[in-house]
Amino acid sequence: MRVSVPVFLLGSFRVLGLELQQQPLRGAQAPSSIISPASDSNAPTYRGDLVSLHKSLVEISSISGNESDVGNFLVNYLEARDFVVQLEFLPPTNPSNPGKPRFNVLAWPGPNRHPSPKVLVSSHIDTVPPFIPYSRSDENPTADTVIAGRGSVDAKGSVAAQITALLSLLESGRIAGKEDSVMLLFVVGEETSGDGMRFFSETRGQLDPSPDFKAAIFGEPTEGRLVCGHKGIFTCNITVTGHAGHSGYPWLGKSATEVLARGLVSVLDTDLGSSEEFGNTTVNVGLFEGGVAANVIPEKATARLAVRVAVGPEIGGEKIVAERLQDVMRSVDEDAFEFDCNNGYGVVKCDCDVEGFETTTVNYGTDVHHLAGNHARYLYGPGTIFVAHGPDEAIKLGDLETAVEDFKKLILHALES
Template sequence: MFVYIQSPLVMSWQGHAGVSDWGIPNAYFFSKVDLSRYPVWGSTFAIAVTSQLATQDGNILFMLPSFHFHIFSLSSLEVSQGKYPIMKTTSNLILLWGTFLLSHSSAFVIENTYQHPLIVDDSSISPLQISTSSDANNAPSYRKNLLSLHKSLIEIPSISRTEQEVGKFLLDYLRNNLGYVAKAQFLESDKKASHGDDDDHSQGRFNVLAWPSSHNLSSPRVLVTSHIDVVPPFIPYHISTSEGSDEVTSDAFISGRGSVDAKASVAAQIVAVEELIRAKEVDPADLMLLFVVGEEISGDGMKTFSTVYNDEEKNKKEELPRFKAAIYGEPTENKLSCGHKGMTGGVLKAQGIAGHSGYPWLFKSATEILVKALAKIVSADLGSSERYGNTTVNIGTIAGGVAANVIPKEAQAKLAIRVAAGNQATGADIVRKAVDKILKETDEEAFTMEWTGGYGPVECNCDVDGFETMVASYGTDVPNFEGDYVSYLYGPGSILVAHGDDEGLKVSDLETAVEGYKTLIKHALAA
């Protein structure tokens, strides 16, 4: 067996002088020494199996006294003994041998007693597997159940208006896996399709209601809720584990449609409730779960629940619960939201006079006046506040005209406006009045604004110890559930990827959310 010993600064390596990234001179002299004949001295060294220099992809690996690794190329390296060619990578595992300090000098000696291999030729052990085993030991006991539930939810497509299959899965999971009381709450428009049978899910859209107790419906004090519909298109489930290992660590990345918004919240909420019950930290009768449809489009699922909840006649007959708090699951990066902007919008239509494009002064271009009005709207101050910032406008679509050489008679644009002014009751009206004023100033007769929905900024409780806080610029189901209760808004993942092709989050985000929901539930019950 031979070893190559390096001595610094004898001649140039690849024509370069200076210091490498590791602070080692970029010039070395290499000597070939037969270990069977001589003791070996030097500052750093590498040993290769079967008389080959320790190489990988044509590079030499050295272990430095500071226990870092440095890589040098042998190509064009000239030493006094002649040129050494680049050695081919061997399939044998490379053994890197440590050094032993004999004195305060820089001299080191190799002795078999102190040779400790850093990589062992054992297919059952690898640095990656050791790392994941360590992570697995520190993983929460519920990791497997959490990831399995999250995966199942994502694998079932549930684009808005097609949520039935994921709803059926949840009913079965809550009943058969957890022993909860669970039922389908059909939307008003779909009640006929259900034929009056709460367990006939073959047709019609429905919310999922569940109680982790056989107590009557009137007892729950805290509602834990999120939505099961997602935006298009469907993106399959995928989890990225480290190369060469099937074990999942906390850093593993999970992607797929709904992996963040909001099936991550659904899975984390269910596991959080179950963990609290198993630990006997809460009374099961105090909690109710609600997973609604339609949040991404019109909020019709939560609006249905709210209508029933606030139905005085139905309350007299069934004594529906009176919640003191509701915990909403949405992507907040596991920060507790202090609220979110309001929402309004609609279709802005412009009416012109058609004619030949060569004589624009004789006619009225609907697209021209529409563009002028839109430019004023997006640049105007439509209201602001210290907490929520400025009201913002998104021009989602623009359409108009029939041909390039025809002055357009009609044009329209669809607007989505995030309201930062006023409060939940007044904010939308403030913005609408400001927009209407701009339209009249642009052209008193040309415009018709068809407003849809609308509410101002929504406040949520964020005064809970242990949480970072944030304010969201997106809408939620919070304003769709009317009632006298405290709202909390929290969940894993970022809204910035929620509707994109790269939607996803880490396992650690899910697990942090479970702990966060547990804290919020206990806080809400104690408040």
């Protein structure tokens, strides 16, 4: 018999360019179907439900900042399957123009409204722009069916596989007596600032009771491998002040664009920090602007950098690299540079000693760092990062199905550890 399960609202809390060449990491491969697909003769009983759920998620545009529609879909989907669902509303980033509400979706198997979860299973429901409509290579899906669309890999593939995995465990009775020991969390904002996970981490003490997680399983495209760690990141806004003048007499002024360009070249030619496990720190010059006219010596120039940090510690590794970067640029001109390097983090280590999984390291950032606590951290998911964020984002159904089985293994491993 279906239990009528309410949806609780937790609102703020209520009730509850230029780039240094990247060295390949160990185990990194070109885009391909890494996960061995399940054969169609042994198609899982949940195939139809998995395909339907994944399709519904990908069909809903949820570019970062506009995630409410896909969040509402998940609320209805999970509530219809006897989950207790809570919405965790984030404060508006612009109070004068709040727009649609943004919220994380928190859920666990009902009917207990006050669970004591030991394992958190999480991924993000926002995507990068632009929206790409859902498409499928076969009307009648097989393991080799290719499913395309924005978020099909990053990270709605993980969301669909995680939900299907937990539903399968519940149906099989393999976690009987531990049903509310597993909590689902689907967050907003991972692709931008990580504000969804950070807000959950900062406010989870207001849950009743406050969860004491022993393990957290994060879903991201890892090619079906268990990740032992990933690079850190920070961003840096750089402003150079020169002296304007006539371009025919460059010695009478100081070109801010020239100084900035020389500084950036020096940075790109310098090892800012490297390690055997994570390769070298890389710098992406995402934005470069300066000057007012071709015949005027530029007085101002700015650049915005994203730095992928290959050294630790997790808290502080980014500061080590930021200081090295600033020292290198100031060696070009001691007085011209101003730096605004935002908070980030160093390399993030994850737990990867689980039988039956290949392992790897990755270059991209995740929400793993943003969840505070002394818990085991597992990072895994279907699909490859090499197509995520691009026009050809797609995944094989066989990879999704194998991910369901692997998420089941990780949940059971975390519960038994």
